[in-house]
Amino acid sequence: MLKTSARLLRLLSLLQLRRDWRGPELAERLGVTTRTIRNDVERLRKLGYPVHATPGVTGGYRLGAGAALPPLLLDDEEAVAVAVGLRTAAGGTVAGIEEASLRALAKLEQVSPSRLRHRINALHAATVPIPGSGPTVHPEILVAIAGACRDLQRLRFDYASHDGSTSVRTVEPHRMVHTRGRWYLVAWDVQRQDWRTFRVDRMTPRAPSGPRFAARELPHGGDVAAYVAKGLGAALWRHRAKVLLHAPASYVAARLPFVDSGIEVLDEGRCVVEVGADTFGMLAHYIGLLDVDFEVLDSPGLAEHVGKLGERYARATAALRREPLPRCRDDCSG
DSSP, rough: OOHHHHHHHHHHHHHSSSSBBOOOHHHHHHHHHHHHHHHHHHHHHTOOOOEEEOOSSTTTEOOOOSSSOOOOOOOOHHHHHHHHHHHHTTTBBBBTHHHHHHHHHHHHHHHHHHHHHHHHHHHHHOOOOOOOOOOBBBBHHHHHHHHHHHHOOOHHHEEEEEEEEEEEEEEEEEEEETTTTTEEEEETTTTTTTTEEEEEEEEESSSSSBBBBOOOOOOGGGOHHHHHHHHHHHHHHEEEEEEESSSSSHHHHHTTOOOOEEEEEEEEEEEEEEEESSSSHHHHHHHHOOOOOOESSHHHHHHOOOOOOOOHHHHHTHHHHHHOOOSSSSOOOO
């Protein structure tokens, strides 16, 4: 049988692992009686852990939220995950938490056994982060939006569009996505009666939150990340172009998974796609990476840049393409 102190730690770990536990389940896990479980729960309460008990046959124990944050028990995998998350947050896009993340990371590494410190340091040493230059978001805004998503409550906020104009929006928030150094909210726009993606750094939530709503079927078959990625591919483009590619649609689809308007199949070896990028140079290189012949259909700017690019490549290989001088079979001195 475990000693009392070790048993309390084990009991606390179980309570943190699952939301609800019946007394007999805990007693069986720890090899003690249900009376011992009741006594141990009372000891945890005296230590500041808010363990709630529900009487009856269907009752049990639940670890709730208290006035202060009590110590948490983490297994090896959870500790590594938290350490990696803290390192990322120290240089991330959430404003004002860099210093707090470093303090928490220092505490975690101080108490971690050597085997975990070795894993954490190895992962950190093998990872090279690219500093982000995107906008930062205040953590209180993220918490407010995440709470509305969790509780299925409507959210009202002031929103600044890309042209600087502002509007008040009412949405049913569902998921947040972090990509390309920015935070996005996927939500059902009540006024427009359609799904929308909002940049969180442009949102200013209004309190209090609105009434609860019934969960809707999420877009893109529930794959919110794919939905946001596809939307961003179109929303962030400054230049668009339709291009005829001399390649099967299956070949193109495998390399362009988020083509905004789909792939128009012409025949077995040709298809038309709409692609985009911030500059014509990026767009030309992007198409070139497909390694197929292509024709620009509707963008004079892209066609001009492709022409210039072709001339530049031709100049780069001119020396190698010149005809070599004939070799002399006999004496050429004369």
